[in-house]
Amino acid sequence: MKQVSAVGTLLLIYLLFNSCAKNPVTGKKDFMLMSKGQEVAMGQQSDPEIKAFFGVYEDPKLQKFIEEKGQQMAAISHRKDLQYHFKVVDSPVVNAFAVPGGYVYFTRGIMAHFNNEAEFAGVLGHEIGHITARHSAKQYSNAQLAQIGLIAGSVISPEFAQLADLASTGVQLLFLKFGRDAESQSDQLGVEYSTKIGYDAKEMAGFFETLDNLREQSGGEEVPTFLSTHPSPADRERKVAREAEQWKKKVNTADLKVNRESYLRMIDGIVYGEDPKQGFVENNTFYHPVLKFQFPVPSQWIVQNTPQQVQMGAKDGRALMMLALAQGTSLEAAAQNVLKQYQLSPVDSKRETVNGLSAIVMIADQAQQQQERGVRAVVYLIEYGGNIYNMIGASSLADFNSYFQLFQNTMGGFRVLDDPDKLNRQPKRVRIKTVQQNGTLGQALKGFGVNDKQMNELAIVNGMTVNERVERGMLIKVIE
Secondary structure: OHHHHHHHHHHHHHHHHHOEEEOOOOOOEEEOOOOHHHHHHHHHHHHHHHHHHHOEOOOHHHHHHHHHHHHHHHOOOOOOOOOOEEEEEOOOOOOEEEEOOOEEEEEHHHHHHOOOHHHHHHHHHHHHHHHHOOHHHHHHHOOOOOOOOHHHHHOOOHHHHHHHOOOOHHHHHOOOOOOHHHHHHHHHHHHHHHHHOOEOOHHHHHHHHHHHHHHHHOOOOOOOOOOOOOOOHHHHHHHHHHHHHHHHHHHOOOOOEOOHHHHHHHHOOOEEOOOHHHOEEEOOEEEEOOOOEEEEOOOOOEEEEOOOEEEEEOOOOOEEEEEEEOOOOOHHHHHHHHHHHOOEEEEEEEEEEEOOEEEEEEEEEEHHHOOOOOEEEEEEEEEEOOEEEEEEEEEEOOOHHHHHHHHHHHHOOOEEOOOHHHHOOOOEEEEEEEOOOOEEHHHHHHHOOOOHHHHHHHHHHOOOOOOOEEOOOOEEEEEO
C-alpha cells in the first residue's frame, strides 16, 4: 500500500509540474491537461453538434456581420494563431457562448436585444476572451462540467439522463460555469478587444442594465446568459465603464463607434421569441405546424424544444418525456433501433393505433439498471407523414406506476394537426420604427399600437425605460 501511495504521489507531482501551460493573456502558468491541438479538435467536434442542437439562424446579412466583426477582433486578440468561427444560432434565449478552439455563438435572442454595434462588440470580445484566456479548456481540465441543458440541469435525474440523449461534448460545453475571476477577466478583454477595433466599450456596460431588467421581468429567476452570474450586472456595469474610459485613453482617440442606426436597420425583421414553425406550446398543447402534429403537455412541466427533439420534465426531476424522430423503415425496425440506442430491455410490446395512426407501444427497462435504481420507460413509435416518431416517458421503477397514466395521456394524445390557426401561425419579429414626435418611449410605443401589457417588455428590448425621452426621427424597436 505504501508503494502504491508513493507512486501516486510521484504521479501527482509529475502532473502538477508538467501539465502547466503559459496563459496567452496573463503570461502565467496554468494547470492545463488540454493542449492547443486538443482544444481545436474539441471545437471541431462540438461545432456540428451545437448547430444541430440549436439550428443556424437563416439570415445571410447577420451571419456575414458576425463573421466579419469576429475575424476583425480575432486578429487583434491574444491568440491570433487559432482559426475562429462565428455563428448566429436559432434560439430565442438571450445568450452568447464559446467553446475551446475558436468557436463563438450568438443566439438570435441576444442579437434582438442589442441596440447598437458597440454593445455587440463588447460581448463578442467577452466571448473571444474566454477562448484566449483558455477558460473553457481550464474548466474542462478541472472536470467541473455543469449539467446539460435547461431541463437536464434542473429536472432530469441521473438515473435516466442518458435517455435524454444529452451526452454530446459540444452541448456539455455550452453550460460550463465560470467563476468570478474568469468572468471579470473576460469583461476586461471584451473592453480591450472592442476598443481596439474602434468601438465605444461603455456601451457594453449599458447592456448589463438590459440583463438586469430581463432578470426582473422573469420574476427574479436567473437569466440563462453569459452575464447572468457573479458578479452582479450592476457591479460589472460600473467596473466595465471605468475600464472603458481607461482603454479610450490608451488608444488615444475620441472617435469610437457606437453605430446604433446601422445595427437596428440590420436586425429589422429578426424573429423574436419562439418560432412557431419549430413547434410551440399553447394552452398545455405542443403544436408543430410544419410537421402537422400535436400532443398534450402535462401541466406545470418544463418544456425544451430543439430542432432534434422535444423534452418535457417534471419539476421535481422524477419523470421525463421526449419526442424525436426514430430511425428505421418500419415500426418494427424503429423499435429495435430505439431499444439498442437507449440500451432498453423490452418487458412488453404490442401493435396499436393512436388516433388512427399505426403504432407500436412498448414497456422497457434500461438494461444495465434493472437491478438497482432502475429506470422504466413506456415507448410509443407512431407512423405519420412519412416519419416514425419516437415518444418516450421514463421514471424510476418505484415511480413508474404513478406516472404511467400521465405518460399514456400525453403520448396517446399524439394526433394530426388540422387547425388553420395553428398551421398558419407566424413568428413575432422585431420591426424598426421612426419616432414621429418628441416625447417618452412609452408615448412613442403607444403611437405604434403597443398595449400597456407589452410596454415594459418593449422598453427592455430597446434598452431604455418607459419614461425615457426620445426625439423625433429616432429609431426604436417594436414587436409585430
